[in-house]
Amino acid sequence: DAGITQSPRHKVTETGTPVTLRCHQTENHRYMYWYRQDPGHGLRLIHYSYGVKDTDKGEVSDGYSVSRSKTEDFLLTLESATSSQTSVYFCASSRGDLDDPLHFGNGTRLTVT
Amino acid sequence: QKEVEQDPGPLSVPEGAIVSLNCTYSNSAFQYFMWYRQYSRKGPELLMYTYSSGNKEDGRFTAQVDKSSKYISLFIRDSQPSDSATYLCAMRGKSNFGNEKLTFGTGTRLTIIP
Numbered sequence: 446d447a448g449i450t451q452s453p454r455h456k457v458t459e460t461g462t463p464v465t466l467r468c469h470q471t472e473n474h475r476y477m478y479w480y481r482q483d484p485g486h487g488l489r490l491i492h493y494s495y496g497v498k499d500t501d502k503g504e505v506s507d508g509y510s511v512s513r514s515k516t517e518d519f520l521l522t523l524e525s526a527t528s529s530q531t532s533v534y535f536c537a538s539s540r541g542d543l544d545d546p547l548h549f550g551n552g553t554r555l556t557v558t
Numbered sequence: 559q560k561e562v563e564q565d566p567g568p569l570s571v572p573e574g575a576i577v578s579l580n581c582t583y584s585n586s587a588f589q590y591f592m593w594y595r596q597y598s599r600k601g602p603e604l605l606m607y608t609y610s611s612g613n614k615e616d617g618r619f620t621a622q623v624d625k626s627s628k629y630i631s632l633f634i635r636d637s638q639p640s641d642s643a644t645y646l647c648a649m650r651g652k653s654n655f656g657n658e659k660l661t662f663g664t665g666t667r668l669t670i671i672p
Contacts (some may be wrong), residue, residue, distance in 0.1 A: 449601075465566075476657070476658075478657070485566075485666040486664065487564075487646065487662040487663055487665055488646070488648075488662040489604070489662075490658065490660075493658050495658075501658070503658070535601055535602075537601075537656055539609070542646060544607065546604040546607060546657075547602075547657050547660065549602050549603065549606070550601050550605075551600050551601045552599070552600070552601055
């Protein structure tokens with residue numbers, strides 16, 4: 446989706462280091478989400494935001510924190526990366542209408558060694 | 559048991575065949591049903607969206623929801639090599655806002671053989 450960009454696209458990091466993934470959207474969407482995608486588990490919600498500085502936990506939030514200081518930016522931080530956090534991370538956004546789908550970025554492939 | 563079950567495949571069919579992809583679910587509160595298509599190394603993109611039971615058609619794609627059986631399907635007619643992708647079902651019940659309760663299937667990897 447051209448309206449959502451994620452950076453970096455690929456990252457390799459060592460166990461115990463902090464990592465921040467960035468998501469930027471140009472759709473002026475109120476809601477933003479961070480998912481991780483793993484084989485056999487599908488997409489699982491980590492955290493989401495329903496407005497600037499308003500965030501909440503998803504299904505798999507342990508070890509992750511988020512921040513949203515502007516409508517267009519949503520940051521995901523792995524406070525101390527572990528090998529179990531090796532995954533593909535997707536950011537998504539939506540207007541929040543009942544029939545409005547999620548619009549996804551193209552993902553960040555994170556490897557924790 | 560997962561709330562949403564989806565056969566991971568892989569599924570390989572010849573070009574021009576009709577493809578049937580399916581998901582079952584256990585939560586009777588689900589009312590909104592979606593199919594996303596995900597190409598390799600890309601994010602999912604919405605393909606079909608249906609509310610409650612019934613069929614919805616869009617070109618070569620038909621989404622079908624049977625709430626009594628807790629079963630949803632996506633049919634692809636006249637399949638093309640460009641349809642080769644992973645197909646994810648997703649569903650949710652009513653929520654006050656957003657998609658924070660959206661539950662995804664694990665995805666079915668489909669390959670269309672020319």
